Amino acid sequence: MQSAGKGQRGPIDHERREQILDAANEHFRHYGYKKTTVADLAKAIGLSTAYIYKFFDSKRAIGEEICRQCHERVMADVKDAMGSGKPASERLRLIFLTLARDGIDLLFNDRKMHDIVLAALEEGWSTAADFDAELLSHVRSVIADGRDAGEFERKTPLEEACRGVVLALQPVRHPVLLEFNHNTLIEDASLLAGLVLRSLSV
Amino acid sequence: MQSAGKGQRGPIDHERREQILDAANEHFRHYGYKKTTVADLAKAIGLSTAYIYKFFDSKRAIGEEICRQCHERVMADVKDAMGSGKPASERLRLIFLTLARDGIDLLFNDRKMHDIVLAALEEGWSTAADFDAELLSHVRSVIADGRDAGEFERKTPLEEACRGVVLALQPVRHPVLLEFNHNTLIEDASLLAGLVLRSLSV
DNA sequence: TTAGTGACGATTTATGGAACACGTCATACG
DNA sequence: CGTATGACGTGTTCCATAAATCGTCACTAA
Numbered sequence: 001m002q003s004a005g006k007g008q009r010g011p012i013d014h015e016r017r018e019q020i021l022d023a024a025n026e027h028f029r030h031y032g033y034k035k036t037t038v039a040d041l042a043k044a045i046g047l048s049t050a051y052i053y054k055f056f057d058s059k060r061a062i063g064e065e066i067c068r069q070c071h072e073r074v075m076a077d078v079k080d081a082m083g084s085g086k087p088a089s090e091r092l093r094l095i096f097l098t099l100a101r102d103g104i105d106l107l108f109n110d111r112k113m114h115d116i117v118l119a120a121l122e123e124g125w126s127t128a129a130d131f132d133a134e135l136l137s138h139v140r141s142v143i144a145d146g147r148d149a150g151e152f153e154r155k156t157p158l159e160e161a162c163r164g165v166v167l168a169l170q171p172v173r174h175p176v177l178l179e180f181n182h183n184t185l186i187e188d189a190s191l192l193a194g195l196v197l198r199s200l201s202v
Numbered sequence: 203m204q205s206a207g208k209g210q211r212g213p214i215d216h217e218r219r220e221q222i223l224d225a226a227n228e229h230f231r232h233y234g235y236k237k238t239t240v241a242d243l244a245k246a247i248g249l250s251t252a253y254i255y256k257f258f259d260s261k262r263a264i265g266e267e268i269c270r271q272c273h274e275r276v277m278a279d280v281k282d283a284m285g286s287g288k289p290a291s292e293r294l295r296l297i298f299l300t301l302a303r304d305g306i307d308l309l310f311n312d313r314k315m316h317d318i319v320l321a322a323l324e325e326g327w328s329t330a331a332d333f334d335a336e337l338l339s340h341v342r343s344v345i346a347d348g349r350d351a352g353e354f355e356r357k358t359p360l361e362e363a364c365r366g367v368v369l370a371l372q373p374v375r376h377p378v379l380l381e382f383n384h385n386t387l388i389e390d391a392s393l394l395a396g397l398v399l400r401s402l403s404v
Numbered sequence: 405t406t407a408g409t410g411a412c413g414a415t416t417t418a419t420g421g422a423a424c425a426c427g428t429c430a431t432a433c434g
Numbered sequence: 435c436g437t438a439t440g441a442c443g444t445g446t447t448c449c450a451t452a453a454a455t456c457g458t459c460a461c462t463a464a
Binding site for chain 1: 362363373378393394396402
């Protein structure tokens with residue numbers, strides 16, 4: 001396992017990592033994860049293949065970082081919706097629509113990245129679990145808000161309601177389903193949001 | 203396109219078809235769809251490869267029929283739940299649990315068949331659409347029953363409610379998701395059923 | 405006329421050896 | 435001592451070619 005403090009000076013470390021990630025971002029987007037080799041990334045920044053491994057344990061570690069950044073961009077959109085100051089029900093609906101929109105966007109405008117996200121799921125990279133956990137926490141907070149504001153019912157245990165909502169999100173956010181549902185995804189998201197909101201209403 | 207009345211006598215036709223389907227059922231289950239050849243099926247019933255094509259247009263047509271039978275078995279379980287005479291809410295909950303249970307069963311006890319169902323989805327065989335349509339009609343009838351009995355609210359347009367429920371079923375019935383969720387599938391089905399029932403309640 | 409088949413073209417899939425990619429290490433250089 | 439690399443073992447991926455499969459058709463035999 002690679003760890004900090006292997007002997008490199010901090011600032012240089014950081015710059016090199018960024019360089020590698022930038023190159024990876026570009027190459028993965030253009031040619032996909034599988035088709036770009038570590039040698040390609042090394043050449044792009046004018047260093048040797050071996051040196052890449054001073055900054056990342058493996059090619060997969062680079063892929064995971066890129067994947068994480070991709071998830072972060074989606075999560076930023078979710079956070080925007082969360083911080084909009086709108087009523088909880090509206091914010092929850094926005095989560096459905098945001099995830100659907102971002103999923104479609106990934107599928108059509110950034111296909112290679114979509115493939116990476118898919119591979120990450122299939123190969124059990126940790127990135128997906130992290131995303132799930134963060135999403136759950138946002139859902140929990142918006143439901144709690146709604147309950148405090150008297151918008152939502154309080155009988156159902158909070159955790160049960162949260163897990164139900166996250167499950168109901170699957171059809172509009174799981175990359176595998178995007179391919180089957182993409183033509184009706186926005187409408188589906190809206191329908192599911194409506195269903196979920198009725199299930200939460202007082 | 204193959205059609206009835208190509209010249210064969212009825213009873214013989216039917217028997218041969220059955221023989222072929224029986225052989226296909228056994229071979230597909232043992233070796234999978236891809237690995238069994240039309241020649242294998244022909245040998246199994248003691249006839250020539252060419253003769254098979256008198257009864258089916260293609261290997262895929264045989265696969266579709268087997269797939270349809272598999273869907274039919276699941277749908278039979280759903281129908282059992284529908285005809286149980288229980289309140290609509292209970293019947294709807296049973297649909298969730300039945301589909302989850304049958305999905306798990308297919309995944310673990312009939313893996314080759316699961317692969318066929320998956321291939322059918324990916325290659326766009328008509329069997330999946332038929333299943334969806336039939337499932338939707340059952341959902342519609344149970345929701346309508348619930349509304350008539352005063353169990354369910356009537357404000358949401360019926361079709362909208364139906365489509366929402368069918369969407370909410372996806373996480374527990376889509377074969378692709380089974381592989382990701384199988385360890386919590388029954389619990390997930392229960393949670394989703396609870397959420398859906400709250401969304402429908404008066 | 406009807407049940408049934410062998411042979412065949414076109415396409416798909418298996419094979420196995422060569423080329424390539426991943427990740428490690430000993431080492432070079434300032 | 436920190437930055438950086440070439441060379442190499444091991445596993446994976448390509449790719450050309452051989453083999454097998456799909457589906458058709460002309461044909462046989464009762």
